[in-house]
Amino acid sequence: MKYEAVQEQNKSQRLEAIRISTSRTIIYFISILINLIATIVLARKLIPTDYAIYQLATKRIISYATIPLSLFSLWIYRYIVENQSGAYISSVVFAFIQWIFTLIVGIVFLVFYSKISLLTLIIAALSISFQSFYYVIRTAIDAARPVRLSLLELFYRSSYSTLIFITLYLISNSLLLAFLSTLVSFIISSIIGLYWIKERISKDNTKNIKNTLKEWTIGSHATALGVGFGLIPSLDAMIAYPLVGSLIVAAFFVSSSVSTLLRDSTNVGLRYLHSYVLRTGDFKTAIRNLEISLTLVLPLLVYGIMYPKYVIYIYNPIYSWASIAVSLFLITAIIEIINNGVSQIASGSIRESGIKAAKGFTKMNLLGALPSIVYIGLLSFAFILFRKMGLQDLLLIWGLVYFIRYLLSVIITSWYFIPKNINKSIIIQLTPKLLLYILISSILSYAIRPMGTPSGRLLIDIKYLAIPGLIQALIFYLIVFLIDKGIRRNIINFLNKFLRKLY
Numbered sequence: 001m002k003y004e005a006v007q008e009q010n011k012s013q014r015l016e017a018i019r020i021s022t023s024r025t026i027i028y029f030i031s032i033l034i035n036l037i038a039t040i041v042l043a044r045k046l047i048p049t050d051y052a053i054y055q056l057a058t059k060r061i062i063s064y065a066t067i068p069l070s071l072f073s074l075w076i077y078r079y080i081v082e083n084q085s086g087a088y089i090s091s092v093v094f095a096f097i098q099w100i101f102t103l104i105v106g107i108v109f110l111v112f113y114s115k116i117s118l119l120t121l122i123i124a125a126l127s128i129s130f131q132s133f134y135y136v137i138r139t140a141i142d143a144a145r146p147v148r149l150s151l152l153e154l155f156y157r158s159s160y161s162t163l164i165f166i167t168l169y170l171i172s173n174s175l176l177l178a179f180l181s182t183l184v185s186f187i188i189s190s191i192i193g194l195y196w197i198k199e200r201i202s203k204d205n206t207k208n209i210k211n212t213l214k215e216w217t218i219g220s221h222a223t224a225l226g227v228g229f230g231l232i233p234s235l236d237a238m239i240a241y242p243l244v245g246s247l248i249v250a251a252f253f254v255s256s257s258v259s260t261l262l263r264d265s266t267n268v269g270l271r272y273l274h275s276y277v278l279r280t281g282d283f284k285t286a287i288r289n290l291e292i293s294l295t296l297v298l299p300l301l302v303y304g305i306m307y308p309k310y311v312i313y314i315y316n317p318i319y320s321w322a323s324i325a326v327s328l329f330l331i332t333a334i335i336e337i338i339n340n341g342v343s344q345i346a347s348g349s350i351r352e353s354g355i356k357a358a359k360g361f362t363k364m365n366l367l368g369a370l371p372s373i374v375y376i377g378l379l380s381f382a383f384i385l386f387r388k389m390g391l392q393d394l395l396l397i398w399g400l401v402y403f404i405r406y407l408l409s410v411i412i413t414s415w416y417f418i419p420k421n422i423n424k425s426i427i428i429q430l431t432p433k434l435l436l437y438i439l440i441s442s443i444l445s446y447a448i449r450p451m452g453t454p455s456g457r458l459l460i461d462i463k464y465l466a467i468p469g470l471i472q473a474l475i476f477y478l479i480v481f482l483i484d485k486g487i488r489r490n491i492i493n494f495l496n497k498f499l500r501k502l503y
Helices: 002-044 048-065 065-081 088-112 118-144 146-172 175-198 200-204 206-230 231-243 246-270 272-280 281-308 310-317 319-346 352-366 368-386 389-419 420-447 457-482 485-502
Strands: none
Touching: 002 048, 002 146, 002 246, 002 310, 048 231, 048 246, 065 088, 065 118, 065 206, 065 272, 088 200, 088 206, 088 352, 088 389, 118 146, 118 420, 146 281, 146 319, 200 310, 200 352, 206 352, 206 457, 231 246, 231 368, 231 389, 231 420, 246 281, 246 319, 246 389, 272 319, 272 389, 281 310, 281 319, 281 420, 281 457, 281 485, 319 352, 319 420, 352 368, 352 389, 368 389, 368 420, 389 420, 389 485, 420 457, 457 485
């Protein structure tokens, strides 16, 4: 009886892990679809120079401004997962420290890289400072209430997209209004996030703030190398901007945006694997979660790979010359998703509690830095050597080097940080299904083509691509449900549990 009880408990844990990871992925995927509104409006309404500055601030400068968070985020997450005293209140105190740091760094970078008005400069700096504040709160919620995180992201993306649409599409295509909309959405989302964990904050031990922050600071030596090397990839746009111009930077962000959004929708769900493996040591379910998350977005990635020109026309026809690069970035997104899942499983396999895990993460960060060094080294060399080549060729080179970076990362992480038997399971369990699903999706995508030729008119181009794309995805999901007993069993168990709770 005791054995049966343990088996039932393990089964319940596995189902709960799949439920949480899948729920997070689906909810976040919906938020990503909503976020596409803002992404498209920004690409269509801002001139390339303004679009490059906006993306540089919110995607690259923020990387440097959030160095303190990058040093502490691992410990914030693990301390809250382990329910250590003082973790919540220390996170909030740190969020305000991070806000001040980002504001200062943001102003310095924006003055150096852009020639914008004083008012736009102030609003832009405040925008990324509240972005960093929100990231700290998001990390705490991720560890404490994993499904709530996806709901918070859904709210943020919805408010952000709504404000961007109202200000840029209906009022004025102004860089100032773009940053103002972003600022307001981060402020509101941060307040909601704090409200959701206020009870845990109020019950936390304020006497432990100093000691907790001290422990995180001591433990930061383990993450410092990873953070330092992790910042290397964010130099790509910073290097490209002066070497090959703002148009290439703008085109990079446009052509990689769909792959980034779809990748992010799965990464939120996969982040839970760190916590799950840390608590249970169950690698098999973690691999299964990675497979399910990848399967959810695969038909959309494949459809975009086959019809990149339609994707780029939805964003802005002026970047039509960059359409080939879209396919390359979408292919890379598949590798990025696998890399993120493998990295989270590897992080969870480091079993030591608190900052005792520092040694394992130091080794991981040291070896994990190699792909980033290769990426920036190759990219810098290519931009210097081929800077006079055509824009399309330069962007393709950028995409190819980007692909090499993530392929190297998957190989290194799986080889050095995943137990050999688990690594073998990933290859045997994931690779054949991935190739089969790509083949199925490719055949469906070829058979169910866009409804017309790209027109340059937003709503028409969305209709041409979205309707057949969604039909292809639904047929793909049905085929997977029929041929994959594991996914079918998990869905049925999930629905049965949901119905029992409902009634």
